[in-house]
Amino acid sequence: MSAFMDITEVRSFILHWGEMGTQWGVNRSVAQMHALLYLSDRPLHAEEICTRLGLARSNVSNGLKELQSYRIIRRVHVEGDRRDHFVADTDLWDMLMKIAAERKRREIDPTIQLLGELAESLDGRTQLPPHIHERIGRMHEFLGTLTNWYDDVRRLPRPTLVALMKLGGRIARFIPGGKTKPSADTD
Amino acid sequence: MSAFMDITEVRSFILHWGEMGTQWGVNRSVAQMHALLYLSDRPLHAEEICTRLGLARSNVSNGLKELQSYRIIRRVHVEGDRRDHFVADTDLWDMLMKIAAERKRREIDPTIQLLGELAESLDGRTQLPPHIHERIGRMHEFLGTLTNWYDDVRRLPRPTLVALMKLGGRIARFIPGGKTKPSADTD
DNA sequence: CTTTAATTTCTGAAATTAGAGAAATTGGGT
DNA sequence: ACCCAATTTCTCTAATTTCAGAAATTAAAG
Numbered sequence: 256m257s258a259f260m261d262i263t264e265v266r267s268f269i270l271h272w273g274e275m276g277t278q279w280g281v282n283r284s285v286a287q288m289h290a291l292l293y294l295s296d297r298p299l300h301a302e303e304i305c306t307r308l309g310l311a312r313s314n315v316s317n318g319l320k321e322l323q324s325y326r327i328i329r330r331v332h333v334e335g336d337r338r339d340h341f342v343a344d345t346d347l348w349d350m351l352m353k354i355a356a357e358r359k360r361r362e363i364d365p366t367i368q369l370l371g372e373l374a375e376s377l378d379g380r381t382q383l384p385p386h387i388h389e390r391i392g393r394m395h396e397f398l399g400t401l402t403n404w405y406d407d408v409r410r411l412p413r414p415t416l417v418a419l420m421k422l423g424g425r426i427a428r429f430i431p432g433g434k435t436k437p438s439a440d441t442d
Numbered sequence: 443m444s445a446f447m448d449i450t451e452v453r454s455f456i457l458h459w460g461e462m463g464t465q466w467g468v469n470r471s472v473a474q475m476h477a478l479l480y481l482s483d484r485p486l487h488a489e490e491i492c493t494r495l496g497l498a499r500s501n502v503s504n505g506l507k508e509l510q511s512y513r514i515i516r517r518v519h520v521e522g523d524r525r526d527h528f529v530a531d532t533d534l535w536d537m538l539m540k541i542a543a544e545r546k547r548r549e550i551d552p553t554i555q556l557l558g559e560l561a562e563s564l565d566g567r568t569q570l571p572p573h574i575h576e577r578i579g580r581m582h583e584f585l586g587t588l589t590n591w592y593d594d595v596r597r598l599p600r601p602t603l604v605a606l607m608k609l610g611g612r613i614a615r616f617i618p619g620g621k622t623k624p625s626a627d628t629d
Numbered sequence: 630c631t632t633t634a635a636t637t638t639c640t641g642a643a644a645t646t647a648g649a650g651a652a653a654t655t656g657g658g659t
Numbered sequence: 660a661c662c663c664a665a666t667t668t669c670t671c672t673a674a675t676t677t678c679a680g681a682a683a684t685t686a687a688a689g
Contacts, residue, residue: 317667498679635686
């Protein structure tokens, strides 16, 4: 039943994924649970995740909720078993896009919102040093540009996305003005 | 001398930036220091950062070192003052690229390295379930594709980058077979 | 070379976050 | 409706991270 966890490469992967999580503001256990599900070729139920990772049932429950909120794992029903089972995305593009979408929603969107409000409330306060208004405004615009771009490309069909990525910097050839002498626009 | 910190919008920005930091695995104080320097139009020395943010001198010292390691702030010498002073990038593209470069170096590159080793050590172990080798291999390849893309586009002149970003998903028109319909969106 | 300002490193305390186990709740099966 | 497996919520403890102050180091100025 668990030769799986005896494979040292599997353990290494899970451990490392957990550490990666902590570096990016994701709970180590949650990241480990994700790694475990990613490597599993069949749905796992909570209890099995507990024993394989040595975590308390409660934390597994919360972790599963968190991973579901990112939409990178989903609940599945297993014939003849009353317990909830879970599987992870194995399509890594999908996974990345969903994580990006959720982090945008949680962190970037509220930031843009706030920056907009701050910029607005600084409007026309001529007694203040103007560079403050300008820099907050520029950050606002910058994050807006980034997220608009993301919202746009995330809707591309997967093969197109992959093709674009493979093309890398050579995509610049298609830009009017090319990569030669371009116009100074926004920063 | 410090009407600056009395502007509520400045305080809000700094506070929010600190919180953003914590969400992305960056120390709150470090992020606040960065925000302060970003909004300042002149070089600040460590002591001034201490008093403005209410931090201990030691932490400011460490934070400055961390921000310098990302190369998003730099030391400057101020005429007739013996203390080190610091300024932040105000070019946000630059800033983003440098942060990405450093996080790649610290976190992604070692991960790719590890995944490569794991995949290699799984090669030809026919008694193991093949999906494990396949999934670790796919993750390895995926991260490789992403970082190669990044290494490529980061070298583009900034105006080209901006133009590409403005173009958004319409860039797909230049891909063979790229003008297909957007993918159905489950989230 | 000596003095002293400036900075960094070290150490322990405070605050925060993660995690285990118990208690409470939910929901399917009969 | 009742029972019991499954899950979630709650509470307390452990681990980690952050951070202030002290001590040590570095380096500019005379």
